[in-house]
Amino acid sequence: MLTVKNLYASVEGKEILRGINLQVNPGEVHAIMGPNGSGKSTLSAVIAGNEDYLVEKGEITLNGEDLSEDDAEQRAHKGVFLSFQYPVEIPGVTVTNFIKTAINASRKAKGLEDMPAKDMLKNIREKAALLEIDSKFLSRSLNEGFSGGEKKRNEIFQMAMLEPKLAILDETDSGLDIDALKIVAHGVNKLKSKDNAVIIITHYQRLLDHIVPDFVHVLHNGRIVKSGTKELAHELEAKGYDWIKQLAD
Amino acid sequence: MDLKEKLISSFMAFEEQLDLSSPIHEMRTSSLKQFEKLGFPTKKHEAWKYTSLAKLLKNDYSIFPKKETVIELKDVKKYFLYDIDTYKIVFIDGIYSPFLSDTTHDGIDVCLMSSALSKDKYKATIDKHFNTIANQNDSLTALNTSFTKEGAYIHIFKSVVAEKPIQIIHFSTSDQGPMLLQPRNLIVVEENAQVQIFERHQSLNQHQVLTNSVTEIFASENALVDYYKVQNDLDDASIIDNTYVAQKAKSHVSVHTFSFGGQLIRNNLNFFQKGEYIDSTMKGITIIGEKQHVDHYTLVEHAQPNCESHQDYKGIYADKSVGVFNGKIYVNQIAQKTNAFQKNNNILLDDTATINTKPQLEIFADDVKCSHGCTIGQLDKDAMFYLRSRGIPKKEAKGLLTYAFANNVLESVKIPAIKSRINKLIANKLGVSIGHDL
Numbered sequence: 266m267l268t269v270k271n272l273y274a275s276v277e278g279k280e281i282l283r284g285i286n287l288q289v290n291p292g293e294v295h296a297i298m299g300p301n302g303s304g305k306s307t308l309s310a311v312i313a314g315n316e317d318y319l320v321e322k323g324e325i326t327l328n329g330e331d332l333s334e335d336d337a338e339q340r341a342h343k344g345v346f347l348s349f350q351y352p353v354e355i356p357g358v359t360v361t362n363f364i365k366t367a368i369n370a371s372r373k374a375k376g377l378e379d380m381p382a383k384d385m386l387k388n389i390r391e392k393a394a395l396l397e398i399d400s401k402f403l404s405r406s407l408n409e410g411f412s413g414g415e416k417k418r419n420e421i422f423q424m425a426m427l428e429p430k431l432a433i434l435d436e437t438d439s440g441l442d443i444d445a446l447k448i449v450a451h452g453v454n455k456l457k458s459k460d461n462a463v464i465i466i467t468h469y470q471r472l473l474d475h476i477v478p479d480f481v482h483v484l485h486n487g488r489i490v491k492s493g494t495k496e497l498a499h500e501l502e503a504k505g506y507d508w509i510k511q512l513a514d
Numbered sequence: 515m516d517l518k519e520k521l522i523s524s525f526m527a528f529e530e531q532l533d534l535s536s537p538i539h540e541m542r543t544s545s546l547k548q549f550e551k552l553g554f555p556t557k558k559h560e561a562w563k564y565t566s567l568a569k570l571l572k573n574d575y576s577i578f579p580k581k582e583t584v585i586e587l588k589d590v591k592k593y594f595l596y597d598i599d600t601y602k603i604v605f606i607d608g609i610y611s612p613f614l615s616d617t618t619h620d621g622i623d624v625c626l627m628s629s630a631l632s633k634d635k636y637k638a639t640i641d642k643h644f645n646t647i648a649n650q651n652d653s654l655t656a657l658n659t660s661f662t663k664e665g666a667y668i669h670i671f672k673s674v675v676a677e678k679p680i681q682i683i684h685f686s687t688s689d690q691g692p693m694l695l696q697p698r699n700l701i702v703v704e705e706n707a708q709v710q711i712f713e714r715h716q717s718l719n720q721h722q723v724l725t726n727s728v729t730e731i732f733a734s735e736n737a738l739v740d741y742y743k744v745q746n747d748l749d750d751a752s753i754i755d756n757t758y759v760a761q762k763a764k765s766h767v768s769v770h771t772f773s774f775g776g777q778l779i780r781n782n783l784n785f786f787q788k789g790e791y792i793d794s795t796m797k798g799i800t801i802i803g804e805k806q807h808v809d810h811y812t813l814v815e816h817a818q819p820n821c822e823s824h825q826d827y828k829g830i831y832a833d834k835s836v837g838v839f840n841g842k843i844y845v846n847q848i849a850q851k852t853n854a855f856q857k858n859n860n861i862l863l864d865d866t867a868t869i870n871t872k873p874q875l876e877i878f879a880d881d882v883k884c885s886h887g888c889t890i891g892q893l894d895k896d897a898m899f900y901l902r903s904r905g906i907p908k909k910e911a912k913g914l915l916t917y918a919f920a921n922n923v924l925e926s927v928k929i930p931a932i933k934s935r936i937n938k939l940i941a942n943k944l945g946v947s948i949g950h951d952l
Binding site for chain 1: 894895896897899900901902903904905906907908910911914915917918921922924
């Protein structure tokens with residue numbers, strides 16, 4: 266599904282990613298862990314097509330298709346989804362209208378008509394129920410005045426609606442209490458299938474207790490310095506990141 | 515002959531066709547002298563530093579409409595608030611259109627300035643109010659006064675709540691070449707009375723039209739006035755709107771100005787607070803592009819204690835458009851416990867667009883809360899990436915964020931039909947689809 270080869274990327278002249286290699290296959294869940302400043306969020310932003318980051322070399326392909334020339338919206342149309350660590354507030358645009366706009370933009374890009382209102386409504390109801398989202402919530406302005414937990418739940422709601430092939434969850438667990446964490450994890454688990462893949466970017470182990478990864482990668486100084494299975498996450502939780510840093514240096 | 519000379523030499527002919535014994539005859543004459551002395555404002559005047567009328571004044575405007583033009587309702591319906599019941603005062607090229615209007619004398623007076631100026635029953639109200647708060651030292655106001663003939667006259671009597679909003683609509687047609695229009699409105703709202711007014715100026719064909727309008731609004735004790743101005747005219751239409759509001763104790767007056775189209779727009783909006791516990795609200799959304807020019811020049815005079823004023827102007831400028839905001843807040847020495855707030859936030863969508871923004875605070879009382887803030891920025895990059903990462907293309911993402919930026923100004927619009935109309939105009943202007951259930 267996703268292949269990242271020897272990826273170097275910088276922001277404002279500062280090199281952040283220094284040769285990332287990553288292979289994510291359909292049906293897999295990958296966790297990318299690492300200390301602050303290791304490049305985790307940069308990697309997710311670069312895959313999703315944030316123009317603030319400059320890809321110096323290397324390649325990113327999705328199902329064999331090179332993404333390097335694609336804008337963020339084109340990547341979204343091809344099935345990439347990024348759940349933001351800090352979702353943006355949009356006053357005056359309701360959750361419902363926003364998701365309608367996003368879905369129909371993707372459909373338009375694929376040469377399809379707008380989704381019929383009835384189907385849209387049914388879809389919204391089902392996905393809202395999955396994430397235990399109240400219908401009143403859907404008519405509020407997007408992320409405006411939302412609690413941290415509401416914002417993250419809303420991100421996963423959008424993911425559920427957009428049905429991406431590759432979902433990247435950037436620090437989705439931050440700002441969540443345990444109940445919200447369980448709801449979000451349950452939603453992600455329900456949406457998992459043999460045809461899609463999930464990358465979880467996180468600092469901590471706790472989300473991985475609920476969404477169990479097939480592979481865990483540790484990022485340090487812009488490189489993946491260690492890969493393993495879910496046990497690696499436990500090891501990191503127990504020992505901290507210092508031993509990884511030493512290992513890398 | 516330049517426009518000033520033309521106006522001065524036309525004045526005699528203008529007066530002769532009116533009643534020379536009219537109570538405002540002397541006012542007209544002295545105002546003309548004032549205009550003759552002051553002339554049109556130029557960029558040398560501090561208040562006109564960023565807005566030049568020079569180009570507009572080169573047009574050979576006709577000063578009086580030559581003939582009446584007939585318009586079919588079906589052709590202009592879309593410019594009205596048509597989905598709610600309203601009173602209407604409609605003018606075509608400055609001439610009253612009884613066919614398109616719906617006036618009343620039933621409990622309130624919604625009628626014409628020309629009849630108010632000529633009939634005895636209105637004399638007391640005219641004598642008491644007409645031209646009493648309009649700035650005599652403002653040349654454009656003086657010019658309007660000297661040629662005062664027609665406009666809207668609205669009188670809401672004590673404790674009456676006008677049950678329908680009132681629309682004041684001015685159409686202009688291309689039949690008569692460049693045209694100067696000078697409507698004059700008087701709005702008197704007595705104690706405990708309430709009214710909502712919607713004003714629009716609309717050219718029906720591309721032609722040079724310059725409107726120099728003066729409106730005086732009087733809100734008595736505990737009165738409530740909500741005034742909405744839509745400025746979404748064609749590219750060759752310009753307007754100078756001079757609005758003066760006098761408020762007595764405990765009255766609330768709001769003026770919302772939505773400026774989306776036209777060649778040059780200048781809004782001189784003046785609030786005079788003459789009692790305690792008054793609330794004055796001035797809000798605006800400006801969205802322009804190409805070479806359009808919008809200038810908001812506001813003044814609030816806090817003369818008595820315990821009053822509030824709220825200003826919130828949002829501006830969005832594309833291409834080579836120019837925006838100006840100058841907001842003056844004056845707090846008299848005795849006006850303690852004044853709360854005066856002013857915000858002017860702007861987004862420049864292109865490097866070629868310009869905004870000049872200037873708060874002016876003159877505070878002579880010591881126990882007051884006054885705040886002002888102006889910002890100039892571009893659309894937030896993180897927000898753009900957020901929208902685009904959800905599959906929303908760049909252009910639509912820009913539109914949505916711009917819409918979101920301007921949106922909170924609409925919160926204080928009380929008439930749902932106006933709110934949804936403005937929403938549609940904004941969405942249209944920004945090229946976004948924001949759904950019907952907003």
